[in-house]
Structure formats: structure tokens, C-alpha cells
Amino acid sequence: MPRYELCVILKAMQRPETAAVLRRTVETLLERGAVVRSLESLGERRLPYKISKHDSRHTHGGYFSVDFHASPKIVSELLDHLERDIDVLRPTLLKKDPELSQTHCCGAQAEEAKSAASR
Amino acid sequence: MFALSFSRLLLQALPKQTVTPRATAQCIRSLTSQQEPLKKGDMPIKMENPYKTPPKTCILCNITVDFKNVQLLSQFISPHTGRIYGRHITGLCGRKQKEVSKAIKKARSMGFMSVTLKDPQFIKDPDICGIKHFE
Numbered sequence: 001m002p003r004y005e006l007c008v009i010l011k012a013m014q015r016p017e018t019a020a021v022l023r024r025t026v027e028t029l030l031e032r033g034a035v036v037r038s039l040e041s042l043g044e045r046r047l048p049y050k051i052s053k054h055d056s057r058h059t060h061g062g063y064f065s066v067d068f069h070a071s072p073k074i075v076s077e078l079l080d081h082l083e084r085d086i087d088v089l090r091p092t093l094l095k096k097d098p099e100l101s102q103t104h105c106c107g108a109q110a111e112e113a114k115s116a117a118s119r
Numbered sequence: 120m121f122a123l124s125f126s127r128l129l130l131q132a133l134p135k136q137t138v139t140p141r142a143t144a145q146c147i148r149s150l151t152s153q154q155e156p157l158k159k160g161d162m163p164i165k166m167e168n169p170y171k172t173p174p175k176t177c178i179l180c181n182i183t184v185d186f187k188n189v190q191l192l193s194q195f196i197s198p199h200t201g202r203i204y205g206r207h208i209t210g211l212c213g214r215k216q217k218e219v220s221k222a223i224k225k226a227r228s229m230g231f232m233s234v235t236l237k238d239p240q241f242i243k244d245p246d247i248c249g250i251k252h253f254e
Binding site: 092094 | 229230
């Protein structure tokens with residue numbers, strides 16, 4: 001199953017309310033057969049620009065990242081559900097690519113070019 | 120320069136004579152003397168070039184570029200307009216420049232990074248790009 005990352009920006013709320021939102025988000029994920037790997041908080045910070053969502057303008061928000069494995073069929077449903085949630089300002093779902101090997105970086109590239117030219 | 124061309128002209132004017140090598144005493148000594156016997160322990164030791172220059176790398180070599188790492192990405196944008204610097208300013212290799220550019224655009228659309236300015240807390244960061252702004 002492909003691996004996804006959901007980065008949500010939640011409205012600046014009190015702790016119990018934020019917890020409730022996160023709980024129901026993760027529950028929706030689990031309902032649709034996703035395997036949640038981790039849930040990280042990226043802190044509550046000032047937004048880089050004012051976001052107008054659900055009839056209000058927001059300046060602060062809580063950033064959270066959910067790492068999970070899921071089938072590709074639930075992607076559109078999930079995004080739709082998150083868009084409707086009043087407390088979610090900006091949901092973004094990304095596919096996590098397998099990390100590229102670091103050996104193919106600048107130095108290795110230059111050496112390969114040299115050896116190819118010398119041959 | 121004029122003297123050189125003048126002397127060249129003179130040489131060309133002179134009749135060409137075949138130059139026979141004159142057998143001097145020194146020449147004969149080098150031709151007939153026996154070569155010194157090669158000592159087995161005297162051969163050059165095979166080793167990697169000790170004067171090899173380290174491979175040229177860009178500053179982001181072996182560093183993963185993530186859209187969440189806003190501080191790193193902010194080092195490659197203008198503090199006044201928030202525009203992404205080109206390759207000739209950042210000095211990054213092709214691959215990394217593309218990664219950084221993509222990450223910045225991703226961060227902007229996801230609400231992690233501002234579009235038109237650089238986050239004030241990152242303005243005092245060390246200057247990687249070395250661009251001189253109009254003061």
C-alpha cells in the first residue's frame with residue numbers, strides 16, 4: 001500500500017478541542033482502512049499569510065502531520081471530508097516517495113561524468 | 120617582437136644545411152655506460168594520488184530538502200520580495216536547485232511559507248547565496 005502524508009492546519013483552539021479534531025480525523029482514516037503510522041505536531045504558529053476558510057479569517061493555526069498507509073481509492077473521499085470540517089483550515093495530502101539514495105549526489109555525478117569523458 | 124621576426128627572416132634566408140650531431144665526449148659517455156642495476160626495493164610504491172582535489176559538491180550535497188524545513192528554504196529566497204533565487208546566485212547543482220524550488224512552491228501552497236516575504240525570524244540567518252542587495 002502506498003504511503004501518504006497528511007499535513008493539516010487546524011484552527012487555533014484550546015487543547016481539548018484540538019484533540020477532538022485530531023481524534024475524529026484519525027478515526028475517519030481508520031474507518032476507511034488506513035494504517036496510521038504516526039501523528040506529529042509541528043507546533044502552533046502564526047500562519048505565513050491570512051487564510052480565509054469557512055467564513056472567517058485566521059492568523060494562527062496548529063500544524064499537524066499524519067503519516068499513514070492507505071489504498072489510493074480513499075484519497076478523494078478523505079480530502080472531501082477534510083474540506084467540509086470547520087476546524088480544518090488547510091488539508092494537504094501528499095504521497096511519500098521512497099527516499100533516493102544519497103550516493104547519487106553532486107560528487108558522484110561529477111566523477112561519473114569525468115570517467116565517461118575519459119573513456 | 121619585431122626583432123624575433125627579423126631574426127626568423129635571416130634564418131630562412133640562410134642556405135639550409137643538414138645539421139649533423141657532433142659527437143662530444145659527454146654524448147659518448149651516456150650512450151656506452153651501463154645502466155645502474157634496478158634495485159627491487161627502489162620501485163615506486165603504488166598509491167592513490169595524494170594530491171587529489173576533493174570532489175566538487177554543492178552546499179546541499181547529502182542534505183535532504185523537506186518542505187517542512189522552512190528555515191532552510193528561506194535561505195534561498197529574497198528577503199524583500201520572497202522570490203526564489205536562480206542557480207547562478209545559489210550555486211546549487213541542478214538536482215538540488217530543482218528540489219529546493221519544488222519544496223518552496225509546495226510549502227507556499229500548503230501554508231508553511233509566505234509567498235511575498237521572508238519570515239522575519241529568519242532574516243538574520245547566515246547568507247548562503249552571497250547576493251548584494253541594493254542598500
